Amino acid sequence: MLLFSAHRKLCIELESTQEYYMSFLKKLSLTLLISAFFLASPSIMAKPAGKIENQTEEELLATFDSAIEAAEATLAAIREGADKETVMPLFKKAKQELNRIESATVNREKERANGWLKKARSAFKKGKTKEAEEKMVKAVANFKKLKQIYLNF
Numbered sequence: 001m002l003l004f005s006a007h008r009k010l011c012i013e014l015e016s017t018q019e020y021y022m023s024f025l026k027k028l029s030l031t032l033l034i035s036a037f038f039l040a041s042p043s044i045m046a047k048p049a050g051k052i053e054n055q056t057e058e059e060l061l062a063t064f065d066s067a068i069e070a071a072e073a074t075l076a077a078i079r080e081g082a083d084k085e086t087v088m089p090l091f092k093k094a095k096q097e098l099n100r101i102e103s104a105t106v107n108r109e110k111e112r113a114n115g116w117l118k119k120a121r122s123a124f125k126k127g128k129t130k131e132a133e134e135k136m137v138k139a140v141a142n143f144k145k146l147k148q149i150y151l152n153f
Helices: 002-044 057-080 084-099 104-125 129-152
Strands: none
Touching (some): 057 129, 084 104
């Protein structure tokens, strides 16, 4: 009986040890899986179109200029009374050029400029040309302000 009792005690200890190791291995494998996912995720995610990493100052200033030109071209088209097929791509180009500006110095003002651009585009889509022109004037002013903020920083 004593032998049976010792054997049973040993089996119970062995089972609890195995359960402990299985639980530990499950936790370890889950942790490794999650770690591998987070390490791989930045390389999996694509950069947004038009973004330029580590722009030089000259490239950044050129980007400011091209964004201002695109916004002014959109405003000029609205003032000339161009149709939607002509103006809508200009709105898109202005937004793309604005998004190419990579400077933490102007991020808040960039969001404001983008807001005016969106409002102008929305008004133009609804056929409110005068309202679109007014909002686009503000957008162009904010586009120019971006460059001034950057230069004065």
